[in-house]
Amino acid sequence: xxxxxxxxxxxxxxxxxxxxxxxxxxxxxxxxxxxxxxxxxxxxxxxxxxxxxxxxxxxxxxxxxxxxxxxxxxxxxxxxxxxxxxxxxxxxxxxxxxxxxxxxxxxxxxxxxxxxxxxxxxxxxxxxxxxxxxxxxxxxxxxxxxxxxxxxxxxxxxxxxxxxxxxxxxxxxxxxxxxxxxxxxxxxxxxxxxxxxxxxxxxxxxxxxxxxxxxxxxxxxxxxxxxxxxxxxxxxxxxxxxxxxxxxxxxxxxxxxxxxxxxxxxxxxxxxxxxxxxxxxxxxxxxxxxxxxxxxxxxxxxxxxxxxxxxxxxxxxxxxxxxxxxxxxxxxxxxxxxxxxxxxxxxxxxxxxxxxxxxxxxxxxxxxxxxxxxxxxxxxxxxxxxx
Numbered sequence: 001x002x003x004x005x006x007x008x009x010x011x012x013x014x015x016x017x018x019x020x021x022x023x024x025x026x027x028x029x030x031x032x033x034x035x036x037x038x039x040x041x042x043x044x045x046x047x048x049x050x051x052x053x054x055x056x057x058x059x060x061x062x063x064x065x066x067x068x069x070x071x072x073x074x075x076x077x078x079x080x081x082x083x084x085x086x087x088x089x090x091x092x093x094x095x096x097x098x099x100x101x102x103x104x105x106x107x108x109x110x111x112x113x114x115x116x117x118x119x120x121x122x123x124x125x126x127x128x129x130x131x132x133x134x135x136x137x138x139x140x141x142x143x144x145x146x147x148x149x150x151x152x153x154x155x156x157x158x159x160x161x162x163x164x165x166x167x168x169x170x171x172x173x174x175x176x177x178x179x180x181x182x183x184x185x186x187x188x189x190x191x192x193x194x195x196x197x198x199x200x201x202x203x204x205x206x207x208x209x210x211x212x213x214x215x216x217x218x219x220x221x222x223x224x225x226x227x228x229x230x231x232x233x234x235x236x237x238x239x240x241x242x243x244x245x246x247x248x249x250x251x252x253x254x255x256x257x258x259x260x261x262x263x264x265x266x267x268x269x270x271x272x273x274x275x276x277x278x279x280x281x282x283x284x285x286x287x288x289x290x291x292x293x294x295x296x297x298x299x300x301x302x303x304x305x306x307x308x309x310x311x312x313x314x315x316x317x318x319x320x321x322x323x324x325x326x327x328x329x330x331x332x333x334x335x336x337x338x339x340x341x342x343x344x345x346x347x348x349x350x351x352x353x354x355x356x357x358x359x360x361x362x363x364x365x366x367x368x369x370x371x372x373x374x375x376x377x378x379x380x381x382x383x384x385x386x387x
Contacts, residue, residue, distance in 0.1 A: 046346070046355040050226045050363050057230055063217075064099035064119060064144065066227030066368035075216045079121040079204055080141035082150040083114040084131040085261065087279050089195040094118075094127040096285035096292055102140050103247075104375035105257025105304075108311035112257045113137070117146055122205045126287060128198030130172075130185060133158050136302075136315040136375065138167060143353040145221040147213055149204060151185050151197045153177070154312055166350075168213040170204060172197070181207035224353035225371065226363035233272075234365040236339040242386045243267045245274075245335060247299060247374045249383040256380035265297050265372070267338050272367065274335065295369025298356065299384065300345055301331040304377040315375055319347035319354050331378070332356050334364045340386070 054061075060074040061067060078099065083092050085103070095101070098116030106113045115137045118124060132152030138161055141148045147168045153159060155176035162169045163178045173180035184207040188196045208215060228234040245265045248258025265274040273293040276283040282291040303316040319330055332345045334356055341364045347354040356364045376384065 045361065046357050046363055047222060047352075050223050050355060053226050053363065053365075054223045059230070061227075061230070061368075062099065062119060063221075063223055064117060064225075065370060066225065066366070068230075069119075073120060076119065077215060077217055078117040078119050078144055078146045079201075080115050080117045080137075080144070080146040080148045081127055081199070082131050082133055082137060083116060083127075084129045084195055085112050085114045085278075086195070087111075088192075089129050089131070090279065091284050091286040092129060093198065093286040094124055096288055096290055097124060099370055100144070101292075101294070101370075101372045102137060102375065103258075103263075103372065104134075104136060104315060105313060105377060106134070107313065108306075109255040109257045109313065109377065109380075110260055112261050112263070115140065117141070117144055122201045124201035126198050126200060127204075128188075129191065129195050130197045130199055131194070133162060133171075134313070135161055136313075136317050138162065139317045139350050140373075140375075142166070142350050143224055143347075145217050145351075147204075147208055149184070149199065149207075152194075157307065157312060157314075168208075168211070170207045170211075179211065181210065183207070220351060222353055224355065226356075226365050227368050228365045230368075234336050234339075234367050236337060236341055236365075239339040239341050241338055242335060242340040243338065244387040245297060245299070246385040247376055248380070249385050254380070254383055256377060256383050258374070258376075259383065263374075265335070267335070268293075269338055272337060273369075274372070276372070293370075294372045295336065296366045296371040297335040298371060298373045299333040299335075299376050300354070300356075300373055301376050301378040301381055304379065315377070317347075317354070317375065318350065319345055329378075331381070332364075334366065336365075336367045 059068050060071045062069045095116050099119050100117040102115040103112050130151045133150040135158040149170040151172035152174050159176045170181045170184055171177040172185045173182040184203045185197050185199050247263050248256045252259055261278045262280055264277045267274050274297050276292040284291050305314050307314050330344045330346055332343050334341045341358055343358040343364055345354045345356050358364050
């Protein structure tokens with residue numbers, strides 16, 4: 001199924017849902033024409049440079065990691081899966097195979113939830129443990145033209161979006177979903193509900209084919225990351241060295257999502273990777289028993305708010321096209337090769353990627369490999385600890 005008039009539909013949905021994913025739940029996401037034009041100019045310049053960098057590769061490379069792949073693998077759409085990160089739902093299975101992982105606070109900002117994006121997912125074994133959707137994760141999946149899988153959702157805030165043609169959605173058979181994929185998810189007896197739902201690559205493929213979703217990228221897909229040239233490392237020698245990052249600080253009990261997870265990343269200069277820790281120990285993949293490690297970590301700061309007395313949250317991941325947007329306030333910190341590059345991020349439409357640029361407006365180069373993106377509520381920016 002191909003999406004029609006994506007940008008118009010995204011704006012219409014945002015207005016209809018009362019600013020779904022926006023910080024103003026009563027406002028509309030569409031910006032005045034002057035703001036849209038300014039945003040378009042800034043983003044267009046960055047998009048052009050990112051595409052130019054990618055076109056310099058002499059061999060097919062992954063859009064997500066920049067690593068060499070076959071042409072067939074390059075063209076395959078990724079699968080985004082909502083994954084539990086409450087302590088009772090850990091360790092997760094298969095997560096170590098993800099090329100990109102998004103993390104963001106959940107209800108009441110007590111803990112976080114994860115959304116890994118998998119390439120070559122069709123042959124994967126157990127992927128879990130699957131939990132419910134939130135709209136800000138959906139909008140992040142759209143950056144990659146990804147198929148989106150979840151079990152359950154906050155229907156009042158994301159139901160219309162999931163049921164729209166904007167999202168190639170694979171959902172469990174739960175209330176609020178028009179077209180469920182009832183066979184795509186299973187439960188294991190080894191865990192207690194609701195922390196025991198899992199899926200497999202085979203089950204997801206069957207669902208995607210049932211709904212006639214394209215398994216290859218659409219022609220509207222755009223490159224998100226600017227990677228260092230093939231065979232080279234990103235050159236950020238003049239930037240600040242940072243070895244340990246705490247997205248929620250070092251104290252527990254702070255309502256920023258990451259605090260109670262005790263999340264941190266530690267850089268290992270020997271292999272150039274950032275190792276993930278949480279809940280007082282190594283963050284491991286249940287399937288392999290190995291600690292999660294990535295080549296890049298990104299702290300993407302977003303406006304946020306609580307939507308209701310149940311603590312449901314909204315995060316502005318739209319990055320520029322809401323009324324009165326000040327692009328200078330969309331802060332980002334990119335960690336790669338032991339260095340930190342500070343800049344801003346912006347995005348013109350929900351079907352375009354959020355792009356990261358430095359103070360001069362140039363795309364921030366990443367080292368090729370896996371990336372972990374933490375969406376951080378800007379109200380809690382001072383909680384972040386860097387060492």
